[in-house]
Amino acid sequence: xxxxxxxxxxxxxxxxxxxxxxxxxxxxxxxxxxxxxxxxxxxxxxxxxxxxxxxxxxxxxxxxxxxxxxxxxxxxxxxxxxxxxxxxxxxxxxxxxxxxxxxxxxxxxxxxxxxx
Amino acid sequence: xxxxxxxxxxxxxxxxxxxxxxxxxxxxxxxxxxxxxxxxxxxxxxxxxxxxxxxxxxxxxxxxxxxxxxxxxxxxxxxxxxxxxxxxxxxxxxxxxxxxxxxxxxxxxxxxx
Numbered sequence: 001x002x003x004x005x006x007x008x009x010x011x012x013x014x015x016x017x018x019x020x021x022x023x024x025x026x027x028x029x030x031x032x033x034x035x036x037x038x039x040x041x042x043x044x045x046x047x048x049x050x051x052x053x054x055x056x057x058x059x060x061x062x063x064x065x066x067x068x069x070x071x072x073x074x075x076x077x078x079x080x081x082x083x084x085x086x087x088x089x090x091x092x093x094x095x096x097x098x099x100x101x102x103x104x105x106x107x108x109x110x111x112x113x114x115x116x
Numbered sequence: 117x118x119x120x121x122x123x124x125x126x127x128x129x130x131x132x133x134x135x136x137x138x139x140x141x142x143x144x145x146x147x148x149x150x151x152x153x154x155x156x157x158x159x160x161x162x163x164x165x166x167x168x169x170x171x172x173x174x175x176x177x178x179x180x181x182x183x184x185x186x187x188x189x190x191x192x193x194x195x196x197x198x199x200x201x202x203x204x205x206x207x208x209x210x211x212x213x214x215x216x217x218x219x220x221x222x223x224x225x226x227x228x229x
Contacts, residue, residue, distance in 0.1 A: 004159075031215050033216075033217075042219065042221045043160075043205065043219045043222075045216060045217070048214075048215070048216060050214065050215070056214070056216065091159055093159075095215055097215055102147065102148030102167075102209040102211065102215055103148075103215060104150055104165060105150075105162075105217060106162070107152075107159035107160045107161065108159055109158060109159050110158075110159050
């Protein structure tokens with residue numbers, strides 16, 4: 001299996017521009033998570049989906065952030081307009097949602113975003 | 117909600133020595149505790165996990181222990197090697213919060229050759 005795929009791996013943009021991050025989860029996994037990682041705040045959960053439905057978006061910083069999962073094999077995280085404080089590494093993770101127990105999350109390589 | 121604390125934040129050990137990283141959690145309903153290793157420029161990778169129905173799990177040089185009563189769990193790495201140098205994260209999860217993980221703040225481990 002190719003694992004979780006994220007694109008682009010690096011993104012440099014100017015303040016005010018729209019940024020779209022993409023994620024392809026592991027085939028057969030039905031939970032998908034978007035995280036942001038910074039030195040100051042560590043790993044923060046932004047939003048997660050079960051079976052393509054957003055379950056908890058309480059971690060999304062503000063209305064400038066939006067996420068979609070139109071099908072089981074694709075998700076996007078969009079920032080519009082972007083600001084310098086959005087600079088971070090954004091990770092996507094997927095998980096096979098189990099019946100009783102919790103299941104491991106598998107992380108992608110991340111997208112390193114720099115907003116100038 | 118769940119609160120996971122991790123200590124120490126940095127750890128340096130000589131090659132061949134053991135390293136121990138400790139985490140505490142607050143939600144007694146938490147029942148799954150994974151540990152992740154993150155190398156520079158990469159995403160976190162699962163190295164070992166433990167569920168609340170066992171007290172210890174071992175995989176070669178890596179072991180994890182869980183004390184449900186005290187609500188803490190620990191990662192033990194024996195015979196450390198330079199390639200063990202990385203940031204390690206613990207996490208806790210419960211069915212009450214779906215499949216959401218609550219992560220510790222990370223431990224930067226340096227193994228000195």
